[in-house]
Amino acid sequence: MKRLATTRHKKHKTAIAVLMCFLCLFVASLFGQTKSGSHSSRKPPSMSPETKELVEDAIGVVCTQAKLDPKSSLAIDEMQARPSLPTHSPEARAGAERAQRLLPIAKARVVASLRQLAIDYGFHKSRKFTVRMNQAIARISGVQRVRPDMDSRDNASVFLSRPRVITFGTLFLAGLRSDEGMISVLAHELMHIADGDNDSLRQLVAAVGNKASDLTGLDIHGQRAEEITCDLIGAMAARQYVGDTPGYESIARRLARSIQHNCVEQDEGDEDHLSPRNTIRALLALNPVLVRELINDREER
């Protein structure tokens, strides 16, 4: 298996058609090495300096909330540094219950977000794409269970041989301490399932990657495009959930939870993944509405 320098979910394909999605952190640090491939720029970003500043401000809100919010998601480098957690531990059990409870909600939000993204990127009028979309939605509908797994630590994975189950590392389950954080990651995994083993949604994924590359000047193609699309669907799904479930907490605090596991100290990527902080950067560049909501509602409580 390819060594991952950093971060989250990774989709692998093998001859037996296994789809895996890892949150696999800082393996490189275990070897005392780092990779810097994710930081290579292809061309200057098309974002204006003003927009770039707004994105950086919004990142500041997300990562400040990571320190202030008692329900903030742990940063992935912090999860990685912790000892494995037994499945029967109270934190892992609470996380597993949360994930299972939110799975139907995440499935519905992913479908709605996918439909919205297809409209945003102009694919909704294509009959061929609509057929693929319907197949993707059917795959999402089939997912039924979250399986806690101590050995998976801070990873989440889906095997196409068992397409109804999302395997979740117990450290990861415990580190996502809010509904918003959990829905975001469930949605990320569901998007991998939607794309499936033959990359049904590759046109949409490529379009998102191209736009993200253009806006940020980062190289976001191939697997990186799929990962950022999964993250985007995750953020969109969580935002819908926040809109549908009003509460007393600030909107910014709740929205921040959907992406703040990327607020790492050691910011490393690899050829398949942007670094975590560049992931937030690209996500927010793609999602100006989220930037505005984070900034406009930044008052802390």
Ligand SMILES: [Zn+2]
């Ligand atoms: Zn992934």
